[in-house]
Amino acid sequence: MKDRLKLLIHPAIAIAISLAIGALILLVAGYDVGKAFLAIWNASFRNLRTITTTFNKSSPLLYVGLAVAISFRGNVFNIGAEGQLLMGAVFATFVGLYLQFLPGFLLIALMLLAGCVGGALWAFIPGYLKAKYDVSEVITTIMFNYIALNFIGYLVRGPIRDTSQAEPQTVAIAKQGFLPSLIPGTPLHLGYLLGIILAIGLFYLLFKTYIGYEVRAVGLNKSAAKVAGINVQKTIVGTMLISGALAGLGGAIELANIHYLLEGISPGYGFTGIAIAVLANSNPIGVIFSSFLFGFLNAGATSMQRSAGVSASFVQIFQGIMIIAIALASVNKTKLTKKIKKTLSQDTTKTREVE
Amino acid sequence: MSELQFINFLASSVRMATPLLLASLGLVISERSGLINIGVEGIMLMAAFAGYAGSKLAGGYWYGLIVAILVSMVIISIFAVTTIKYKSQQVIIGAALNMFCAGLSSFLYRLIFYNTGRFDEGIAAASFPNVSIPVLSKIPILGPVFFNHNLLVYFSYIMVIVLWIVINKTSIGLKVIAAGEHPKAAESLGINVIHVRYLATLFSGVMMGVAGAYLSIAQASSFGEDMTSGRGFIAMAVVILGKWSPIGSMFGALFFGAATALQLMFQITGVEIPRNVIMMIPYIATVIAVLAVSQNKVGAPSALGVPYEKS
Numbered sequence: 001m002k003d004r005l006k007l008l009i010h011p012a013i014a015i016a017i018s019l020a021i022g023a024l025i026l027l028v029a030g031y032d033v034g035k036a037f038l039a040i041w042n043a044s045f046r047n048l049r050t051i052t053t054t055f056n057k058s059s060p061l062l063y064v065g066l067a068v069a070i071s072f073r074g075n076v077f078n079i080g081a082e083g084q085l086l087m088g089a090v091f092a093t094f095v096g097l098y099l100q101f102l103p104g105f106l107l108i109a110l111m112l113l114a115g116c117v118g119g120a121l122w123a124f125i126p127g128y129l130k131a132k133y134d135v136s137e138v139i140t141t142i143m144f145n146y147i148a149l150n151f152i153g154y155l156v157r158g159p160i161r162d163t164s165q166a167e168p169q170t171v172a173i174a175k176q177g178f179l180p181s182l183i184p185g186t187p188l189h190l191g192y193l194l195g196i197i198l199a200i201g202l203f204y205l206l207f208k209t210y211i212g213y214e215v216r217a218v219g220l221n222k223s224a225a226k227v228a229g230i231n232v233q234k235t236i237v238g239t240m241l242i243s244g245a246l247a248g249l250g251g252a253i254e255l256a257n258i259h260y261l262l263e264g265i266s267p268g269y270g271f272t273g274i275a276i277a278v279l280a281n282s283n284p285i286g287v288i289f290s291s292f293l294f295g296f297l298n299a300g301a302t303s304m305q306r307s308a309g310v311s312a313s314f315v316q317i318f319q320g321i322m323i324i325a326i327a328l329a330s331v332n333k334t335k336l337t338k339k340i341k342k343t344l345s346q347d348t349t350k351t352r353e354v355e
Numbered sequence: 356m357s358e359l360q361f362i363n364f365l366a367s368s369v370r371m372a373t374p375l376l377l378a379s380l381g382l383v384i385s386e387r388s389g390l391i392n393i394g395v396e397g398i399m400l401m402a403a404f405a406g407y408a409g410s411k412l413a414g415g416y417w418y419g420l421i422v423a424i425l426v427s428m429v430i431i432s433i434f435a436v437t438t439i440k441y442k443s444q445q446v447i448i449g450a451a452l453n454m455f456c457a458g459l460s461s462f463l464y465r466l467i468f469y470n471t472g473r474f475d476e477g478i479a480a481a482s483f484p485n486v487s488i489p490v491l492s493k494i495p496i497l498g499p500v501f502f503n504h505n506l507l508v509y510f511s512y513i514m515v516i517v518l519w520i521v522i523n524k525t526s527i528g529l530k531v532i533a534a535g536e537h538p539k540a541a542e543s544l545g546i547n548v549i550h551v552r553y554l555a556t557l558f559s560g561v562m563m564g565v566a567g568a569y570l571s572i573a574q575a576s577s578f579g580e581d582m583t584s585g586r587g588f589i590a591m592a593v594v595i596l597g598k599w600s601p602i603g604s605m606f607g608a609l610f611f612g613a614a615t616a617l618q619l620m621f622q623i624t625g626v627e628i629p630r631n632v633i634m635m636i637p638y639i640a641t642v643i644a645v646l647a648v649s650q651n652k653v654g655a656p657s658a659l660g661v662p663y664e665k666s
Contacts, residue, residue, distance in 0.1 A: 029466055077446045079393070129642075133649040136595070138393055138446060140645065142588045146638040154631035274450045313461035320455025324433065327443040327451070 011279055011290070014326035021325075022318045026310060036308040040300025050299070052186035058295020059257065060085065060266070062195035063250025064273030065280065065287040066202055067119075067243045072282040073206060074239035075219035080126060080141025081247040082270025083148035084119035088248025089255040089265050090152060091118030096173025096255065097160065104176030111177055112252050119248015120241045122148060127240025131233035137240070145270065153263050162260070169262035179256040191253035195288075198246070202284040215239050247273070268316070272298075275319040279326050294319070364616055365500040369508065370574065371619070372612025374399070374566045376511045378590035379597065379604040380518055381562025387522070387599055388555035389535040389548075389658045393449035394434050395563055396587030397456030402427040402567025404460040407578035408467060410571075411480035419480065419572045420507075420565065427564030428557060430456065435556040439549060442662035461580045482576035483507055505573045507565060514562070518601040531555050535656030538663045548663050566590070585638065592641045598654035607644075614640040 026033045044054045064081040071078035078084075091114035099107060126140035155161075155170070162171040179189040206212035217225040218235045226232050247270065254265060272294050279293070280286030297319075301312040378395055385392055405426035410419030434452060437443045483505035492502040522528035533541035534551040542548050570586070571578045589611055596610065597603025618636045621628060 029462075079446075079450060129646060129649070133646060135645050135649045139588060139592050139595070140642055142393075142585070143592075143638045143641045146585050147635050150631040150635045150638075153634075154629050157631065158629050271450070271454055274447070275454065278447055278451075311462050311465045313458040313465075316454050316458025317462060318458070320451045320453075320458060323451035323454070324437060324443075324448060327447060328437060328441055 010329040011281075011286075011326060014279070014322055014329045015293070017325045017329075018318055018322040021321050022314070025317065026314070031310050032308060036304050036310050039304040039307040040297065043300045043303030044296045048183075048186060052183060052188035054292070054296050054299045055192050056187040056189065056257065056295075057299040058292045059189070059192045059195060060250045060254045060269045061272055061276055061291040061294050061298075062192070062199065062287065063253065064247050064269050065276030065291040066195075066199055066284055067246035067250070068270075068273040068277035069280060069282040069284060069287050070202065070206065070215065070246070071239060071243040072277055073219050074215040074236065075222075076127070076130065076236055076239055076243070077138045078123065078126075078141055078240060078243045078247075079138055079274065080123065080144050080270070081243070081273045082266060082268065083141065083145035084122045084244040084247035085251035085254070085266050085270050086145075086148040086152055087118040087122040088115035088251030089118075089261060090148075090155065090251075091115055091248070092252035092255045093155075093160070093170060093173065093261040096177040097170065100174040102174075102176075107174060107177045108179065108256060111173075111256055112249055115248045115250075115252020115255070116245040117248070119251060120245040122248070123240040123244020124237065127237045127244075130240075131236040149263070152261065152265070156261055156263060160261070167262065170260050172259045173255070177256055178259055179253065189253075189257055191257060194253070195250075198249075199284045199288050202246075206284065211238070267298075272319060275323050278323045281330070360620075362496060362499050364613075364620055365496075366503070367616040367619060368609060368613040369500060370504065370612070371615040372608040373504075373508045373511050374569045374574070374586055375590045375593050375611050376515070376605060376608035377507070377562050377566035377569060378587060379593040379608055380511070380514050380601055381559030381566070382590060382594045383522075383597070383599055383601055383604055384518065384531060384562075385552075385555045385559035386594060386659055387535045387656055388531045388552045389538065389656055389661065389663065390434075390438060390552060390556055391445050391449075391591075391660045392431075392434055392556070392559065393446055393588065393591065394431075394452030394456070395449075395559075395590060396583055396585065397453035398427050398430050398560065398563045399567040399570070399587045400581070400583045401430055401456040401460050402564040403571040403582055404464060404567075404578050405564075406568030407480050407571040408463070410482065410576075411468075414481065416481045416483050416572050419482075420568045423568035423572075424561050424564035427567060428560040431556055431560030431563065435553055438662065439552050439556070442664070445660055445662075457581065460578075464578060464580065479576040480572055480578075482572040507569045507573050510565070512605070515601045515605045522601065532656070534663075535658050538658050538661075542665070549665070552663065563587075589637060589641050592645050595655075596644050596648055598648070599656065600654060603654075610644065611637060611640065 023033045026036055044050055064085055067081045068078055092111040095111045095114045099110060102110065122144055126137045126144060129135040129140055130137040156168040160170045162169055179191050182188045182190060182193060206216065214230050214235045217228060217230055218232050222232055255261060276287055276290045276294055279290040297315050301315045304310045305312045378399060382395060402423040406419040406423035409422030410416045430452065434448055437448050438445045485503055485505055488502040492498040530546050530551050533546055534548045538548045570582055593604050593607035593611060596607035614637045618633050621633045622630060
């Protein structure tokens with residue numbers, strides 16, 4: 001119980017510090033801090049409509065947060081959740097556009113499956129290159145982000161563009177492929193519930209199954225894992241595959257939520273996923289809460305821009321500060337415990353000397 | 356391709372290589388000392404903004420350069436303290452800095468230039484002019500390709516030589532390498548690994564500052580949100596390709612410079628390939644290049660990314 005409490009204290013401190021620094025930046029920049037924060041709050045919690053919008057906004061974040069979290073557990077730095085999400089959305093778009101004859105349930109299921117495949121494929125290549133040739137996954141996943149973004153740019157300007165629109169985008173997918181709402185009349189959709197179930201499933205996978213044990217063992221110490229008989233290369237590729245599939249699924253769900261493909265389908269969700277995973281200490285259950293926090297911020301960002309004139313990029317500043325704060329908060333603990341241990345051992349030696 | 360087009364292509368390759376070279380030279384030093392900093396992308400972006408703001412508000416590109424370097428050093432100090440002193444995961448802090456800088460540069464750009472109407476006073480900021488080197492610039496082909504650029508381009512090549520000498524011929528270089536190769540042994544020889552890593556990181560901040568300033572007040576005279584578009588990350592690939600040496604990085608940077616110049620040339624000459632497909636070239640080239648040298652990582656510091664714990 002005490003340990004569980006500790007798990008909550010660090011994120012709480014980090015959030016508080018980030019809020020304080022964020023407020024300071026707004027203050028220095030000459031904004032009305034109260035008004036800005038109130039705008040975020042109002043946009044997210046005022047009524048059922050805004051609350052469900054917040055859940056809607058945190059849905060893709062839940063998936064990318066889980067994707068990054070599992071990769072961190074396996075000590076692979078998947079900075080490419082963004083690209084994997086985009087490829088998931090692309091694959092789902094093709095299903096939604098070209099398998100229009102399918103009934104709703106089947107179409108949605110196939111779209112989500114396609115999203116998983118797209119994301120997994122986009123993560124497989126960097127994962128394979130890392131496992132087989134020791135190519136840094138950090139660089140390859142980042143490059144794959146840019147390639148995916150340009151690929152969408154090519155698709156929505158070229159082969160599958162909806163020419164009736166001024167902005168480059170595709171036509172809407174088949175109507176029966178739209179994600180059904182959980183509470184009729186609100187933007188809270190089935191995808192969010194699925195994400196919660198996945199988070200719990202992933203927690204179980206990570207901490208209660210042999211696969212999860214392998215992932216964590218490789219993440220903690222590669223050579224020890226090898227000695228213990230774990231196929232390290234296979235585990236690295238596997239971790240990337242699960243991670244990519246989760247991000248791709250998030251992309252498919254976002255696509256089924258907004259109904260057509262466009263270049264800006266992800267305003268950097270994949271990168272927010274890093275912040276979410278760090279804040280949650282890469283714990284899938286924690287990701288549920290931290291992704292909600294960022295969904296809340298994202299939902300509030302536009303309203304903050306409208307009513308207080310603060311540019312929406314403020315949320316990015318906030319994310320960056322938060323990651324650094326949480327990284328520092330968790331380190332300080334170990335430093336502190338070390339210090340305590342050291343003083344204790346010194347004290348005991350002293351007492352011995354006295355004796 | 357005509358001869359003139361070819362010369363233009365080569366000269367453009369040199370121009371496109373410069374920001375990559377500047378950033379990668381900084382990275383060579385900090386990685387040699389044992390730190391891997393993916394925040395380079397964001398730091399360059401923030402420096403690009405600072406360079407633009409400095410040049411525009413103070414009215415001169417030298418001011419812009421100084422402001423860019425200072426801002427870059429301040430931000431990289433965050434990386435240095437969190438990773439060296441508090442031993443946080445370097446990749447995670449780097450990723451955090453990328454978000455922070457992307458947000459902050461856009462936030463400040465809108466705050467200072469967009470909302471106040473100063474934006475309307477004309478977008479261009481004073482930027483480094485081309486300086487033709489007498490005599491040398493008259494050499495056919497080599498002249499226009501290498502000796503008709505702005506000062507920062509020349510600076511980057513001077514730094515290649517300076518850093519090569521520092522790494523290979525001086526005790527400072529030895530200390531940096533020792534800190535990255537075998538910090539424990541280095542400490543036992545009386546080298547202060549922590550200090551060396553701080554200094555190497557700060558130096559890399561200076562180079563990232565110049566690299567960012569190059570984008571906004573040498574290559575262009577304006578700032579655009581996300582104007583680095585992955586160049587910082589590509590600079591990291593340049594370091595790998597160049598096997599952690601300044602001269603290797605020079606060739607690596609020229610390779611990617613050529614890939615970018617090729618992409619630009621395709622866009623201008625209107626080849627029948629969609630723009631987005633052409634724009635993938637440098638990124639795909641990066642993956643292939645990193646893969647090509649993966650089996651032969653000579654020069655990779657063995658303590659790269661490993662925090663140093665004083666015993």
